[in-house]
Amino acid sequence: MVEPILKWAGGKRQLLSEITAQFPVAFDRYHEPFIGGGAVFFHLEPDAGSLNDLNDRLTTLYEVIRDRDPEVLIEENRSHEHSEEYYYDARDEFNELHAVADKTDQQRLREASLFVYLNRTCFNGLYRENSSGEFNVPVGRYANPDWVQADRIRALHEVLQDTTIHNEDFEYVREAATAGDLVYFDPPYEPVSTTANFNDYHAEGFGKDDQKRLRDLAVDLDEAGVSVVLSNSPPVAELYEEYDQFEVNVVQATRAINSDADNRGEVAEVLITNVPVDEQRRTTLSSFE
Ligand SMILES: C[S@@+](CC[C@H](N)C(=O)[O-])C[C@H]1O[C@@H](n2cnc3c(N)ncnc32)[C@H](O)[C@@H]1O
Structure with missing residues (x-):
């Protein structure tokens, strides 16, 4: 499980x-x-x-977890920082990446990693978009959020191997x-x-x-x-x-x-x-x- x-x-x-x-x-x-x-x-x-x-951000995340070496995503996740300033920069980058039409594998990996980070550090773990489709939830207050999720990413990578992902x-x-x-x-x-x-x-x-x-x-x-x-x-x-x-x-x-x-x-x-x-x-x- x-x-x-x-x-x-x-x-x-x-x-x-x-x-x-x-x-x-x-x-x-x-x-x-x-x-x-x-x-x-x-x-x-x-x-x-x-x-x-x-929600294509969600399905991109699950595709990256299925298709990439989990250690690469985990390493990317470890690169994030715990500060309000970093959060809002990360949110801007996440929204800019979302607007890119044909993303490279590296951009998809980055978008997936930012999603996990923002989801784990945003206010109440909410997902909300404005009318232009930009993720707009403010920063949350957590003492020690886990945005790496290493064990779950490794386990899910195995579970998803024979799953087709649709958006x-x-x-x-x-x-x-x-x-x-x-x-x-x-x-x-x-x-x-x-x-x-x-x-x-x-x-x-x-x-x-x-x-x-x-x-x-x-x-x-x-x-x-x-x-x-x-x-x-x-x-x-x-x-x-x-x-x-x-x-x-x-x-x-x-x-x-x-x-x-x-x-x-x-x-x-x-x-x-x-x-x-x-x-x-x-x-x-x-x-x-
Ligand atoms: C109630 S949530 C699913 C919660 C999920 N069972 C869980 O445990 O987290 C509904 C999901 O449906 C997606 N959704 C909304 N309209 C949709 C549609 N027409 N087709 C497919 N997915 C849709 C939303 O993006 C959202 O992630």
Whole structure:
């Protein structure tokens, strides 16, 4: 089990056991179209499959970890410094690099390394872009942040060897997944209140129409013999009501309920799946108890 390298809003570390309990005992390849910090993917350590995110800084980081010698990235990470001035210079460099069209391998490595550094030293580990797509989170206050992440980078390098990495809309998985595969969807959530701000991952948002597109895709994948597990906020459950092939379960999680990280509370989440109960891991596990 590998721990995530990045802090990421909506990270699923607390719900790992509930989510993976719904996974089928056996499946071929594993796909995660909204990878974010990748808590579930890294926990599972799948042998083969795909991951995807619309955020190209994220997918560049995962490609660099997969394709480069991990010691080279770790060495680059060690070169950063712990000061406010360095942070803002690093943020400028990160945004300038992002604007470069055809990056060299060295520029991609540098962008990946800056991302880990900024994520580990920025305010609350937030990821936020302004309307021009520039990362704009201010510096955080940490006594001893670990922006090197050496062990996790080495472990993840091994896990990613047979993983295809995509940087596009989640619908790519319609082609990527075939019968017998498992897809876990963790999309940006519908806001549960007017102050909730879950759509800040990317300059473009994720609205009701996207949730419907996702539901239609889940229905098509089910018909194609693909196992589907999806986490979401409760209002989305109604989109699945008329589809008997999907089971909806409500679970409780503690997490930040708006952009103020101190404002934490118990929030209901829904887990939606087409995996029959007697094929889920939880059933097999409890039968051994
Ligand atoms: C809830 S987060 C995933 C959190 C992740 N499960 C974790 O544990 O860290 C949702 C992710 O979806 C990405 N995203 C937003 N719209 C997308 C789209 N249309 N297609 C693919 N990814 C998208 C965001 O960039 C974000 O990283």
